[in-house]
Amino acid sequence: MAWVWFHRFGSPPHFYRLAGRLTPWFAWPAALLCLAGLIGGLGMAPADYQQGDGFRIVYVHAPAAWLSLMVYVVMAGTAAVGLVWRMNVAYAVAASCAAIGASFTVVALVTGMLWGRPMWGTYWEWDPRLTSELLLLFLYLGYMGLRNSIDDVGRADRASALLAIVGVVNVPIIHYSVIWWNSLHQAPSVMKFGRPTMPASMFVPLLLMLAGFTAYFVALLLTRARGEVLRRERNAHWIAEALGQGPGCKV
Amino acid sequence: MLKFLQMGGYAVYLWPSYALTAAVVALNIYWARRSLHGAQAEARRRLATLKAAS
Numbered sequence: 001m002a003w004v005w006f007h008r009f010g011s012p013p014h015f016y017r018l019a020g021r022l023t024p025w026f027a028w029p030a031a032l033l034c035l036a037g038l039i040g041g042l043g044m045a046p047a048d049y050q051q052g053d054g055f056r057i058v059y060v061h062a063p064a065a066w067l068s069l070m071v072y073v074v075m076a077g078t079a080a081v082g083l084v085w086r087m088n089v090a091y092a093v094a095a096s097c098a099a100i101g102a103s104f105t106v107v108a109l110v111t112g113m114l115w116g117r118p119m120w121g122t123y124w125e126w127d128p129r130l131t132s133e134l135l136l137l138f139l140y141l142g143y144m145g146l147r148n149s150i151d152d153v154g155r156a157d158r159a160s161a162l163l164a165i166v167g168v169v170n171v172p173i174i175h176y177s178v179i180w181w182n183s184l185h186q187a188p189s190v191m192k193f194g195r196p197t198m199p200a201s202m203f204v205p206l207l208l209m210l211a212g213f214t215a216y217f218v219a220l221l222l223t224r225a226r227g228e229v230l231r232r233e234r235n236a237h238w239i240a241e242a243l244g245q246g247p248g249c250k251v
Numbered sequence: 252m253l254k255f256l257q258m259g260g261y262a263v264y265l266w267p268s269y270a271l272t273a274a275v276v277a278l279n280i281y282w283a284r285r286s287l288h289g290a291q292a293e294a295r296r297r298l299a300t301l302k303a304a305s
């Protein structure tokens with residue numbers, strides 16, 4: 001049963017249609033979740049006893065940092081699926097991840113710098129967390145650069161998949177860097193076992209923002225991957241069907 | 252309102268963070284839509300060529 005689902009998802013026309021139908025189901029909840037998270041985070045959460053109102057940067061910094069890591073794992077995971085099962089749709093999804101992930105890595109780094117300046121007294125420090133996050137940006141840029149430098153799509157897919165998979169080693173390093181090393185960066189307050197270290201009025205808006213950004217990413221990825229799948233397709237029959245021009249298609 | 256905008260003296264760090272995030276969120280939506288619409292336009296052209304050839 002699972003395999004039927006897997007193969008159906010791997011079929012480009014099916015993916016194209018399904019992704020198109022699913023996109024609004026992620027886009028609208030994303031907008032609502034982020035709106036609720038912003039109202040809660042900027043308007044209702046109390047100021048932090050140490051960081052005052054400055055802590056509110058967390059409501060954009062943490063979701064961006066979460067996306068930077070999650071997108072990378074999705075990219076490496078789908079690239080691995082593409083490599084193992086030679087699945088074109090999986091490669092298309094992986095290729096669609098890179099620019100999204102890179103842009104949110106930049107957001108995580110810059111909002112982190114803007115947070116660090118008043119709290120640590122410096123924009124940048126070669127600290128394990130900051131350095132490993134910067135390395136993540138270079139991995140994304142390397143992935144995109146490698147794809148751009150190879151004309152043949154199949155070869156670009158395979159080579160960039162290997163790079164993505166090797167680079168996944170950096171993800172746990174980023175996550176655990178604040179625990180393994182003595183870092184300037186504060187310890188995790190969400191992604192950990194046990195109770196959160198924040199009161200609910202601060203924590204709930206953060207969860208809403210994290211959920212909202214995740215849904216937003218799914219909607220973005222589906223949109224981009226549809227374009228990527230269509231660009232790779234050479235079969236006239238299903239292109240016509242996808243564009244609503246095929247025989248027996250509703251226009 | 253002014254007190255809200257001042258963010259306890261952190262306005263100069265906080266609002267640029269939010270502005271950058273909002274800009275990247277909006278840009279990603281624009282890029283994704285442009286990429287899909289570009290692929291659809293290209294597919295339409297390719298389809299027309301394929302139909303003309305057959």
